[in-house]
Amino acid sequence: MARFHPLPVAAVERLTDDSVALTFAVPPALRAEYRHAAGQHLALRRSVDGTEVRRTYSICSPAPAPTDAEGPRRLTVGVRLVDGGAFSTYALKEIAVGHELEVMTPAGRFTLEPAPGLYAAVVGGSGITPVLSIVTTLLTREPEARFCLLRSDRTSASTMFLEEVADLKDRFPERFQLVTVLSREEQQAGLPSGRLDEERLAALLPALLPVERVAGWFLCGPFGLVQGAERALRALGVARTRIHEEIFHVDAGTAAAPTRPTPAHSTVTARLDGRGGAWAVQDGESLLEAVLRNRPDAPYACKGGVCGTCRAFLVSGEVRMDRNFALEPEETEAGYVLACQSHPATEQVELDFDR
Template identity: 40%
Template structure:
């Protein structure tokens, strides 16, 4: 399974007043090659309590570097520390890249669109850089929402990329402070605004893949607009940076009569299979870790997919799912932090999920 490795901080660059780009290099021979759109899970102790946070890779595959963007959030211990106290030469504990935000296109000259808000730009920037670098026929349209011009992460980077990929990259900034000259570019990214963008600026019928990253309300609105204009769900990928369900769902699935006497569980992780008995009120992740099995996890909110596993036997219900695509769920994959067992026996495998 992916374990934590020490990565050395080789550079720190301010991209806005409250966001930094951190460059990292493994101190051992660990494989940190990545697919565009993936993220890294960081681990650090604050006041004796372990904290894990996931941040998306913002560099392209061909850039020859590993970078993440970290935006400070109010009350965020890790993001605040990274923006104020982290220094070049420091060492961070990091898990190898995971995530399946990216999907290959099936056309030779793809038109890719990205919709991002705030720090949701980071995985889309990795996809943008990689797609334009690796496919000379690809074009990319980015719709990027922020409060004002000074809060735009990677503003200069995006301007430089427009010069490098002249005629192939279009960037549309949407600002809530109303400072843009054109009314269409004022406010938030809504379903109605997307409809206008498709009418005036974006050829929606040429879209080969759409990537959406930001708050749940924004990604829902863009998804509705894309569907209304004929873009099928298999051409849409979503990733949340914040969620209407920031923690585990308040109402967990109720235990069934079949599980009242307890559940027999068998889990495979890192090539080793262990069996234990679990309580139906526990999630798969809680029960696994309770039995001293170091299962991978990060957000515990059903957003990051770090705890993904494949259910091979038994019935499982997810309380929330903001990370897995429909086809993954159909194949038996679950987010173990959100998964509650509805059958007397369950068999699940982290290794088959790519850990």
């Protein structure tokens, strides 16, 4: 089960005018709990005027090697300022070395286990953060692997982890291909400026690499970019099973299902951390909200159907999900749901958070 622990901030690095990298020191007793796969994320929480605020940020530091039995000594995440953001504003303006933050143990399935082959990513803005961990881990551990990174940013000054990505190009010049597109700034060399939409990607990707030979595609960033990239790849004949997506933010109402009343007297039975319970679901309430009223330790981070932290297996009953931007089709077909977006469609629903 995911758990929160207080971790000290070991470093705060300003990346751009509106983003920082936060590095946490992991004490020896907790390092095994913070072992992570490349591409996973951390949830951070704080209290604002008596209300708990949680936000998820991808780990950009490489994953510990299997031979490292101890686990990571440090973990780094990238944080970009969001207008009016309760946590990102705090991160950029107040967090300093020595502060302690409540940090959840790693979660997420936007991951890549190092293996030989050609891999590629299309990322936008802060979507570079998990992919930086994926690329670094892959190229460091697997000498027979290659990676093509197509990244989109507004300007060079707004590009997160610019030096870190350049360092990868210097370290692995034969195995790492980097292509940068700036939407609001002309480059002296490289591709013309402009947005990476579906039409442009459909023409660009086959010119950059043999699309049919890519073992795994990793799409990360704004909703529009990720959806456009997926449509372009599917039109190019790429199987859905080779496309992996992570969306950092979805506008309220995007692809949202209409709210429908909960059946009268609905009950959710949930198994969590080895213990079970059954509780009434109030009208309009999500299954996660019903569980949280009775089990505050239930896992969640964004409550927006994006991070996947609240994933649970639907043991019995039926639910409807308002939104799903976190689970792969194979996961939903196997019976997994997002508790934060699920509402009971039958009077009895049973979830297993441990499976």
